[in-house]
Structures are given as structure tokens and as C-alpha cells.
Amino acid sequence: MDRMTCPLCGLEFDITANTRCTGCFLKKNCAKICCPRCGYETVAESSLVGLAKKIFGRRPAASS
Amino acid sequence: MAPVAIKTLPRAPADTRETSIVLVGNPNVGKSVIFSYLTGRYVTVSNYPGTTVEITRGKARDLGPNVEVIDTPGVQSLSPESEDERVTRDVLLSNPNTTVLLVADSKNARRTLTLLVTVLELGRPVVIALNMSDEAKLRGVTFDAEGLSGITGIEAIPTVAVEGRGLEKVKKSLLRARMCPEPVRYHAKIEEAVEALSEALPRTDISSRALILGILAGDQDLAAFLYELVPADFWTMVEHHKQEIRRACGRSPSSVIGGARRVWVEQMATRISRTTQQGAESLADKFGRWSMHPVWGLPILVAVLLGVFWFVGIFGAGTAVNFLENVIFGRFLNPWATSVVSLVPWAFFRDLLVGEYGVITMALTYAFAIVLPVVGTFFLAFGALEDSGYLPRLAVMVDRFFRAMGLNGRAVLPMVLGLGCDTMATLTTRVLETKKERVIVTLLLALGVPCSAQMGVILGMLSGLAFSATIIWVGIVLGVLFTVGLLSSKLLKGERSDFILEISPLRWPKIGNIASKTLARMEWYLKEAAPLFVYGTILLFALDKLSFLPWIERASAPVIKGLLGLPLEATQAFIVGFLRRDYGAAGLFVMARNGGLDSIQVVTSLVTITLFMPCIANFFVVIKEHGMKTAILMGLFIIPFALLIGGAVNYILRGIGWTG
Numbered sequence: 001m002d003r004m005t006c007p008l009c010g011l012e013f014d015i016t017a018n019t020r021c022t023g024c025f026l027k028k029n030c031a032k033i034c035c036p037r038c039g040y041e042t043v044a045e046s047s048l049v050g051l052a053k054k055i056f057g058r059r060p061a062a063s064s
Numbered sequence: 065m066a067p068v069a070i071k072t073l074p075r076a077p078a079d080t081r082e083t084s085i086v087l088v089g090n091p092n093v094g095k096s097v098i099f100s101y102l103t104g105r106y107v108t109v110s111n112y113p114g115t116t117v118e119i120t121r122g123k124a125r126d127l128g129p130n131v132e133v134i135d136t137p138g139v140q141s142l143s144p145e146s147e148d149e150r151v152t153r154d155v156l157l158s159n160p161n162t163t164v165l166l167v168a169d170s171k172n173a174r175r176t177l178t179l180l181v182t183v184l185e186l187g188r189p190v191v192i193a194l195n196m197s198d199e200a201k202l203r204g205v206t207f208d209a210e211g212l213s214g215i216t217g218i219e220a221i222p223t224v225a226v227e228g229r230g231l232e233k234v235k236k237s238l239l240r241a242r243m244c245p246e247p248v249r250y251h252a253k254i255e256e257a258v259e260a261l262s263e264a265l266p267r268t269d270i271s272s273r274a275l276i277l278g279i280l281a282g283d284q285d286l287a288a289f290l291y292e293l294v295p296a297d298f299w300t301m302v303e304h305h306k307q308e309i310r311r312a313c314g315r316s317p318s319s320v321i322g323g324a325r326r327v328w329v330e331q332m333a334t335r336i337s338r339t340t341q342q343g344a345e346s347l348a349d350k351f352g353r354w355s356m357h358p359v360w361g362l363p364i365l366v367a368v369l370l371g372v373f374w375f376v377g378i379f380g381a382g383t384a385v386n387f388l389e390n391v392i393f394g395r396f397l398n399p400w401a402t403s404v405v406s407l408v409p410w411a412f413f414r415d416l417l418v419g420e421y422g423v424i425t426m427a428l429t430y431a432f433a434i435v436l437p438v439v440g441t442f443f444l445a446f447g448a449l450e451d452s453g454y455l456p457r458l459a460v461m462v463d464r465f466f467r468a469m470g471l472n473g474r475a476v477l478p479m480v481l482g483l484g485c486d487t488m489a490t491l492t493t494r495v496l497e498t499k500k501e502r503v504i505v506t507l508l509l510a511l512g513v514p515c516s517a518q519m520g521v522i523l524g525m526l527s528g529l530a531f532s533a534t535i536i537w538v539g540i541v542l543g544v545l546f547t548v549g550l551l552s553s554k555l556l557k558g559e560r561s562d563f564i565l566e567i568s569p570l571r572w573p574k575i576g577n578i579a580s581k582t583l584a585r586m587e588w589y590l591k592e593a594a595p596l597f598v599y600g601t602i603l604l605f606a607l608d609k610l611s612f613l614p615w616i617e618r619a620s621a622p623v624i625k626g627l628l629g630l631p632l633e634a635t636q637a638f639i640v641g642f643l644r645r646d647y648g649a650a651g652l653f654v655m656a657r658n659g660g661l662d663s664i665q666v667v668t669s670l671v672t673i674t675l676f677m678p679c680i681a682n683f684f685v686v687i688k689e690h691g692m693k694t695a696i697l698m699g700l701f702i703i704p705f706a707l708l709i710g711g712a713v714n715y716i717l718r719g720i721g722w723t724g
Contacts, residue, residue, distance in 0.1 A: 007450040008459060009140075010091070010568055013148065014118075032485070032588060036147055041485050042450070046584035 004033065008040035015044065084132040084159045085124060085238055088152060088183060089167035090175055091138030094195045096120075097225040098167055099135040102127070102235065119155065127238060134159070140175070142182040143283075150285065156186055160269040163241045164190045165234065170200035170207045170222065173337035177329040181247055187271030189241035190218050193234050197222035208336040215332070216244040245271060248328045251320055253312045254280065257305035264298050265290070280306065281318040352570040355457040365461060368454065372445040373534065376520055377527020380441030381653075385524070388433040398425055412609075421608055427601035430650045431594045435521060436586065439646070442520030443585040444578060451573035451581075478505050482513035486678040489513070490685045503690055507698055510677055510686070511705070512545040514645070517589060518678065521649040522670055525656060532722070533667050540671050540713060596680070597647055600640035607639075627711035628672060629718070630665050631655070637673070644679040664717045672710030677702055 003014050013036055032041040085102065087095045103122030124131040136155055137148035156162060164183055168176035176194075183190060194200075194207050209220040219237040223230030249255065257280060262272040278286040279302060290298075309317045354360040402418045402425075418425045449455060462479060482489035486509050493502045493509075514522060526534045607613040616639070617624075617632040624630050624638070634652065641648020652669045655661050661669065677683050677699060687695040 008455050010456065043581060043584035043588055046580055046587055048583060048587070049580050 004042075006035035006038060006040050007042060009035060009038040083128070083130070083161045083163065084134055085127070085163050085165055086134045086136060086155055086159065087165050087167055088136055088156070088179070089138060090140060090169060090172075090179060093138070093167050093169045094225040095135055095138070095167045098165070098193060098195070098223075098231065098234070099133060101225070101228065101231050102133045119151070126235065139179065141179055142186075154285075156183070156188060157270050157274075162188050163238055164188045165238060166190055166192045167225075168192055168194050170194045170197045171203055171205050173205075173207055173333045174329055177332050178325070181325050181328055184216065184218070184244045184247045185271070185277060186274045187243060187245040189243050191234060191237045191241045192218060192220040193225070193230070194220055194222045195225050197230070198224045198227075204340040206338045206340075208338075211336040212332070215335070216247060217242050218244050245273060248324050250277075250324050251309070251313055253305075253309045254317065254320060254324075257309065257317075261298070261301060261305065264294060264301060266293050268293075277321060280309070281321050282316075348570045352453070352457065355454065355570075356460045361457070361461050365458065368449070372442070372449075373523050373527065375445050376438060376442045376523045380438045380520070381524030381527055384437030384441065385434055388437055389429070393429050393433045398429065401425070415609075416602075416605055419605070421601055421605040423598055423601055426604075427597040428594070430647065430654070431590065431597045434653060435517070435593070435597075435646055435650045436590065438524040439517045439520040439589055440582065440586050442516060442523065443582045443589075446516055447578040447581040447585070448573045451571075451577055453568045453570045456568070478509060479513060482509045483516060483519070486510065486513060486515050487682045487685050490682060490689060493689070503694060503698075506686055506690065507701070508545060508548055510682060510698065511548060511675055511702055512541050514541075514674055515678060517593065517644075518646045518649065518674070521646045521653060522674060525649065525653050525666060525670060528656065529663050529666060533663060536667055536713075536717075536722075537670055537674070540709065541674055544675065544709060593644060593646070596643045597640075600643045600647055603643075604636055604640065623707055623711075627707060627714070628665075628668050629714040630669055631660060633660065634665075634669060637669070638676070641673050641676055642680065642683075645673055645676055648673050648676070663723060664714060667717065668710050668714040671713050672706050675702065675706035675709055 006013070015033055033044050034041050087099055089095045099120065099122065102124055104125050118137070120135040122133050122135075124133045134155060136152040139149045139152045141149065142153040142156070143149055156164065164186070166176075166180060166183055168180070170176075176192075180190075180192070192209075192212070194209055197207070200207060207222070209222050212218070212220045219241070221230050221233045221237060223234060225231065250258075254277075258273055258276045261276045261279075265272045265275065268275075275286055275290065279290070306317050309320060313320045315323070351364075355364045398418070405414050405418045405424075408414050408417075415422065417423055420426070449458075478489045478493050489509050490506050493505045522537070523534075526537060604613065607616065613636070617635045620635050620638075621632060624635050625632060628634075633655065637648040637651035637655070639648075640651060649670065652661065652666070652673065656666050683695060683699065686698060690698075
């Protein structure tokens with residue numbers, strides 16, 4: 001499970017479904033992560049970065 | 065009113081062990097190292113029942129048979145304000161025969177004592193491991209372990225866990241751990257309530273003092289836990305005592321309890337902790353300290369804002385917008401889209417896509433060519449501020465500003481969060497105790513706190529004018545906030561916030577991390593804002609096709625032209641501004657770039673649109689939180705108020721002959 005540190009209050013927490021903001025009708029499109037302690041919102045990883053990691057991040061180790 | 069029994073306090077999984085040692089501490093203080101020392105190799109990691117919080121358990125070595133060691137997540141307090149804190153509190157309450165090993169950071173006495181006071185009140189035997197004592201010594205921090213033991217009766221042992229120093233002593237101390245269940249003597253009315261309510265409580269293995277203090281402080285989980293265990297008149301007694309406390313202290317019980325704990329922490333910290341300067345303080349440490357200073361913090365804040373302003377204004381609103389609007393969209397995309405759409409045989413659809421109010425030529429051009437580069441550069445700057453550790457320091461500065469106004473300290477958090485997203489910040493007003501407080505802070509948020517996207521577009525527009533325009537805008541917005549805050553502070557009782565911020569050291573942000581965050585924020589922005597830009601444009605298109613738009617413009621002429629001194633076309637910006645303020649601001653941005661607005665008109669329109677409702681999402685959240693009637697009343701106040709202030713700016717600037 002991914003963990004992150006809140007940039008405002010410093011809390012370390014796991015990113016789960018419960019850390020999503022459910023405040024408004026835009027929530028289906030909202031990719032923000034909400035600190036469970038202070039409520040500060042920051043963003044989850046970009047889907048483009050995630051895709052790039054999938055494609056390039058798991059290269060097999062070069063054989064010696 | 066009695067709380068509803070929504071759930072019972074979770075119990076630990078049934079086991080036959082007689083004793084448990086629970087490790088508690090702030091994040092990153094070395095609990096896991098000490099846990100490994102106490103348990104050895106074989107541990108189990110599982111989610112605490114009903115949560116996603118992981119708890120690590122292991123069998124203790126050399127501490128007798130059937131002694132279990134439990135490692136809990138890092139917490140700041142046992143308030144509990146997060147799931148981690150709730151789980152830690154529940155582990156401590158639900159395991160009988162528990163000894164608590166508080167693992168503390170020797171460098172930070174106040175943070176340690178803040179957690180210690182709530183742990184002691186649980187009435188469990190406690191031992192304190194003052195970890196990282198070597199780092200404390202290097203920084204010139206002395207933590208008087210014997211002094212702490214002398215005052216509380218609890219053994220406190222300096223340790224360096226990573227080197228195993230002091231851990232054997234800790235292990236031995238756990239066998240003779242002592243309690244200090246009443247570290248703080250509260251106001252007589254609180255003590256009276258604790259005594260009276262304790263008699264009505266059934267016998268449990270949990271300290272009745274801790275339970276009563278939690279209930280008086282408004283802990284809903286504890287109330288739910290007790291709901292079925294106590295007679296119905298217990299809650300009437302609780303309410304009676306709460307009112308007595310309010311009457312005697314002039315504050316809520318939670319504020320009185322929190323205040324007494326803070327006094328204890330301060331007094332203890334002064335007695336047992338000293339900092340002497342060891343060697344030269346690093347520049348980052350000095351800068352970090354200055355940035356929170358009530359005097360030196362202000363020029364640093366101004367310098368940071370200026371840096372962001374120039375970066376967003378010159379690079380974002382200038383270079384990037386020029387390139388995207390004039391080259392990418394102007395030369396390539398829009399002509400190409402127009403030629404493709406010209407093949408469509410129906411003029412109505414051609415207009416809808418590439419006309420004056422076309423989805424491509426207006427909505428997508430605004431979203432991608434104008435707003436995105438501006439908010440993108442703002443997100444870049446904001447990401448750098450986040451990663452540098454400046455934001456908690458900014459929160460401390462803002463806290464001082466609001467306290468100077470006499471506003472409830474708890475209101476500070478939603479205000480700071482509003483700089484990120486007003487909608488989410490409106491939700492966090494739930495932490496405020498009364499409906500009146502929640503409504504006033506929601507109003508302040510909607511009125512004067514622009515979210516990050518709006519701030520980006522506004523800074524971009526202001527950068528095209530003389531710097532005095534920015535000072536006027538900032539001055540007016542702060543002035544409105546200060547005045548409304550001051551008026552509301554007359555209605556609200558001032559109470560200090562219990563919110564604890566982790567002030568981490570200032571550090572250089574990592575470029576890769578900022579770039580990744582900015583990309584994620586831009587993706588989020590496009591997903592959220594672009595559809596609203598399209599809806600807004602379709603609304604303008606429909607109004608235009610039905611010939612309502614000229615009628616609306618004529619009808620609003622006394623306000624838009626007469627009061628605000630703006631061209632009638634600016635009406636459209638205010639119509640879509642209700643969907644999103646930044647969309648409205650983008651329309652004004654385009655008008656200003658095309659020479660349709662002079663400097664006074666830019667400042668007037670920006671002040672007016674800043675004071676508008678932030679966006680339609682925010683309006684719906686206000687309805688959800690406060691009801692339709694309050695939301696409409698709030699809108700009925702905000703819109704005329706924004707227009708009146710805008711009108712005043714227009715007349716005053718013209719009156720004094722300001723030209724920008």
C-alpha cells in the first residue's frame with residue numbers, strides 16, 4: 001500500500017479509498033488525496049507517470 | 065442529546081496472553097527498532113479490525129511468558145483526529161493489563177509531552193524511552209530524564225535505539241512500570257464532573273477518568289462505546305456538567321481540557337528541557353526559524369509571494385500563454401478545427417463547435433491555452449513550496465494573523481486549506497463546534513480565499529499591470545477578510561486551536577517530485593475544470609442563440625457599466641464565473657489582453673470576481689453542509705457585496721486618478 005506524508009501537518013498515512021475527498025459532485029473525477037488528520041488535499045500520482053513507470057520502470061535486470 | 069450508538073469500541077482479537085506492552089510514539093521516533101529489540105524475529109502484521117491501519121505484534125523476549133508486544137502507528141496525540149490515532153487509542157483502551165512504552169524524540173520535548181499527557185491519563189503503567197538522545201545532545205538539547213521521572217513518577221530512560229544504547233534498561237523498567245493517572249489538575253468544574261460522572265459509570269478495565277475527560281471533550285467514539293453500558297440519564301448528567309463548565313469557564317469543555325493540557329506541557333517543557341546553542345546553526349535552520357517569526361516572517365512571506373507572482377505572471381501568463389494561444393491554437397488547432405467543422409452541413413453545430421461561443425474556440429482554447437499554462441506554472445511553484453516545508457510555517461503565520469483578529473483559532477485550518485480547494489476546506493469547517501461558527505467560516509472562505517487555480521489566473525492578470533495593482537488587490541481582499549473576520553469574532557468566542565503541525569526542517573525540493581506533482585495537478589485540473597468550461601460555454605451559446613444574452617447584458621448594464629465601469633461584454637465573465645471563478649477570470653484575462661479593459665477595469669473586475677462564490681461545486685457543498693436556505697442567503701449576501709466592493713474600487717481609483 002502506498003504511503004505519503006501530508007505536506008501541511010506532517011502526518012504519514014496510507015493512501016486508501018478513505019483518503020479520497022468525497023465532498024462534491026465532482027468526486028468521480030477528483031484524484032486528490034485528503035489527509036485524514038488535517039484535511040489538506042494533495043494529488044495522487046499522475047496517471048501518465050504511473051503509465052510510464054509501468055512501461056519503463058520494471059525493466060528486467062541486465063544479465064551479467 | 066445522547067449520542068447514537070453507531071458502533072462499539074473495537075476490541076483486540078481474543079487471545080490468552082496476560083500482558084501486553086504497547087509501543088506508542090510520534091512518527092519517525094524509532095519505535096520499530098525498539099519493537100524489533102523487544103520481540104526478535106517472529107512478528108505478525110495485520111490490519112486492526114475494521115480499519116486499514118496496520119498493527120505489528122510479536123512475542124516479547126525475556127519479559128516473562130505470554131507477554132505480547134504491539135507496535136502502533138506514529139501519532140501526534142490520542143485526540144483522536146485520524147484513523148491512526150483512533151486505532152492507537154483503541155489498542156491502549158481495549159487491551160487489559162497493558163504497559164505503555166512511550167518512545168519519544170529527545171529533541172522535541174513539547175511534542176513528546178503533548179502525547180505523554182494523554183497517555184498518562186489512560187491510567188496504564190508507562191515507561192518512556194527518550195530516544196535519539198545522541199542527536200539531541202549534538203543539537204544542544206538536554207532532556208532531564210530524572211526531572212521528568214521525579215515529577216511524574218514514571219521512569220524515563222535516554223536511549224539511542226539504532227545502537228541499542230539504553231534498551232536493556234528500558235526492558236528492565238517495563239517489569240516495574242508505574243502509573244501517573246492524574247498528571248493534570250483541571251478546573252474545579254471539570255474535576256467535579258469527572259467525580260460525579262465516574263460514579264455513574266459501570267466498572268470497566270478502562271480508566272473512568274480518561275473516559276469522562278474524553279466524553280467531556282466530545283469524543284464521539286467513546287460516547288458510542290458507552291452508549292449501551294450506561295443508564296439513559298447519564299447523558300443528561302453529561303450535558304448538565306458541560307453547561308456548568310461552559311458557564312463557569314466561558315469556553316467549551318474541550319477547550320478548557322485542551323488549554324489545561326497545553327499549560328502542563330509548557331510548564332513541564334520549561335522545567336525539564338533546555339536548548340543551548342552548539343556550534344553554528346545551519347542556514348536552513350535559521351531561515352526556517354525566521355519564516356515563522358512574527359516580524360521576520362512577513363518579509364519572507366512577501367518575498368515568496370513575489371517570487372511566485374513573477375514566475376506565474378511572466379513565464380506562465382506571458383511566455384507560455386502566448387505560445388499556446390497564438391501559435392498552437394491560433395495558427396494550428398483552431399484553423400484546422402474550423403476547416404474540419406466547415407464540412408458539417410448544419411450552421412447550428414458549426415457555431416456550437418467553432419463559433420463565437422464555440423466549444424473548441426472558446427471552452428477548450430480557454431482551458432488549454434489560457435488557464436492551463438497559468439495554473440500549471442502556479443502548481444509548479446506551489447509544489448516547490450510544499451516540498452520545501454514552507455507551508456506549515458505559513459500556517460503558523462496565518463494563525464497569528466487570525467488570532468490577532470480574535471477569530472477562533474480552529475478557523476485557521478479551513479482558511480489555509482482554502483488556498484488549495486475551497487470546496488474541501490468547506491467540509492473541514494465540521495471541526496468547528498457551533499453552526500454559527502461553521503457558517504461564518506464558510507462565508508469567509510467563499511468570500512475572500514481564492515483556491516490555487518483562481519490564484520494562478522488572478523496573479524497572471526495582475527502581472528500585466530503595475531505592481532501597485534497587485535498591492536491594491538491584496539489590500540482589498542485582506543481588508544475584506546479582516547473586516548468580516550473582525551465582525552464575526554465579535555459573535556464568536558475566541559478559543560485556541562488544538563491542531564498540531566509537524567514543523568519539519570526546510571529542505572531543497574526535488575525537481576522530479578515537483579514535476580510529477582505538477583503533472584498530476586494539471587491532469588486533475590483538466591478533468592475537473594474543462595467539463596465546467598464546456599458547460600459554461602454551452603450556456604453562453606444557448607443564451608446567445610435564444611437572444612437572451614444581449615437582453616441580460618442590457619439588464620445588467622446599470623451594475624456592470626454603471627457601478628463597475630466595465631464594458632457590457634464583461635457580463636459573460638460573471639455568468640460563467642459562477643460555474644468557476646477562474647473561468648470568469650480567464651474571460652476577463654482575454655479581454656484585457658485584447659485591450660478591452662484598462663488598468664482600473666482589470667483591478668475592479670478581479671476584486672469583484674475574487675469576492676464571488678468560488679465555483680458551483682462549492683455552492684453545492686454549502687447546500688450539503690448548511691442546507692439550501694443558508695446557501696441561498698449566503699449567495700444573496702456574497703454577490704451584492706462583491707459588486708458593491710467592486711463598485712467602490714472603481715469609483716475610488718477613478719476619483720484619485722490612479723492609472724496603473
